[in-house]
Amino acid sequence: MDNIVITGYGIKAPGALSKESFKRILEEGICTQSVLEGRGPNESSVIAGLIEDDFLHIKERNYKRYPRSTRLALAAANDAVEMANLSCDPYKVAVIMGTSAGAILEIEQYSTVALNLKKYPVQGVSLVDTHTLSATVAEHIGLRGPAFTITTGCTASLDTILLAKLLLESGQVEACIVGGTDSPLGQWSINGFSKTRSITSNVSIEQTGVPFSNEHHGFVLSEGAGVLVLEREENALKRGKSVYGRIQNVLSKNEGRPILKSDETGQEMLSLYKDTLGEALPCYVNSQALGLHTNDRIEGFIHKELFQHSIPITSIKGMMGHSFAAMGAIQIISSLISMEYGFIPPTIKTSGRGFEELPIVYKTIYQPVQAVSVTNHGNSGNNACILLTK
Structure with a gap:
């Protein structure tokens, strides 16, 4: 079987909206987390990973009515496709996106008016249809191939790569746009993980979300998106594309x-x-x-x-x-x-x-x-x- 390789990628994460900014954070070991005041139990503070940009307009299109997690995915997908210089038959490119929380922010926002027809938003039904994530990425880029949304929780973006690898190896598609996105920083998520004691409140940034430590407890909720372009290595090299890594x-x-x-x-x-x-x-x-x-x-x-x-x-x-x-x-x-x-x-x-x-x-x-x-x-x-x- 031909090797499956990565020819492009895009990232939108706290403090890292580009390859260059992400490299700096990784190389220098920079913490990009923030304090959310009054969002924890009894109006306590919690630590979170925030992205400042709203991405309401992407390539001169207005995405105001789309979930924040979808907007993050669109922005990351733009960067990935541009890096890969993707130029395949639009019917032969798959989009496979993963998410855990989906449009939880918007569902929480509109839950109080869901039973009021006049106040119910026109995009309300789409918010609870998680597959609109992948469909929107495909439409935005102009693709007509397979589109799948994977909702397997924290492993979802790795699971998108597994499915993409199978599609590429079987020859059903020429390229796959894959990855994951989540924007879970609403009260629903914060209360839920506070209830299970998975996040800690009223502590400093240095005191929580500490890997490999018995002295600290709790993880840091964060939002972000990561998108990759996968292709068969032989095809990528024939077209003179840069290869950034191989899916072994x-x-x-x-x-x-x-x-x-x-x-x-x-x-x-x-x-x-x-x-x-x-x-x-x-x-x-x-x-x-x-x-x-x-x-x-x-x-x-x-x-x-x-x-x-x-x-x-x-x-x-x-x-x-x-x-x-x-x-x-x-x-x-x-x-x-x-x-x-x-x-x-x-x-x-x-x-x-x-x-x-x-x-x-x-x-x-x-x-x-x-x-x-x-x-x-x-x-x-x-x-x-x-x-x-x-």
Whole structure:
């Protein structure tokens, strides 16, 4: 089978609206998180990853009535298509987008008027139809090929790559636009994760969303979008396109657990990770670790079982928080930048207390990077891993 490669990408994340700004954040280990005053329990403050731009107008079109998560995806897709210089038959390009929260901001906003016909917005039905995300990206770019929306939670953007790889290998399409987007910073999400004690209120930015630390608890809610263009390597090279990375392997499996539960032993994730890597070894692990004890402990467990703590491991979550379905694509883009410029980004905000055996990257390491593995997992959902090579 022909190799599947990445020929373009776009990112919209806190503090990172371009490849250049994202590279600077990664290389210098910059935290881009903010304080949301009065949004936590009893009007407490919470830490979040915010994007300042509203993206109401994209390429001179007004997208005011579209969900914020869709607007983020459109802006990222524009950058990805431009970087890839995509020029395929529009009927032979698939759009596969992932999301976890969908239009939750807008659903929350209009929930109080949903039973009032006069006040109900004309786009109300579309807000609850999550597939309008992929359909809108396809329409915006001018594509007529397959369009799918994946809603597998935090692994959704890796799952879009899995489906795209199958479509490309089978010859059904010539290119795929894939990725994830989420904008979950509404009261619904904040209250929900406060209820499950997954986020912490009334703390400083340095005290929460700390990967690999037994001294801190809670992750940082973030919004963002990451979009990639995938093609078969032979076709990309024939057209003289730049290739930023190769999808060596990508796998996804479901744990079959009840809602709000996950396999705390780490065995499910370990099995998936083994199957993803085979005999290959990454130069480093771009980890799911986000500051939740169960998730981070599983990351440490599988690292010891597979690598005996011999491979560097890092997490970018301390810089920009966790943006749900977008995070896998954002981790991939960070890995592509890492491979292109030859450095491993640091894990910031943590001293590694309780994870002393892990070879955590605390300061930027400059070295050639030929392969990176990315891990994603979420409660009562999928585990997903991908191995990227240069």
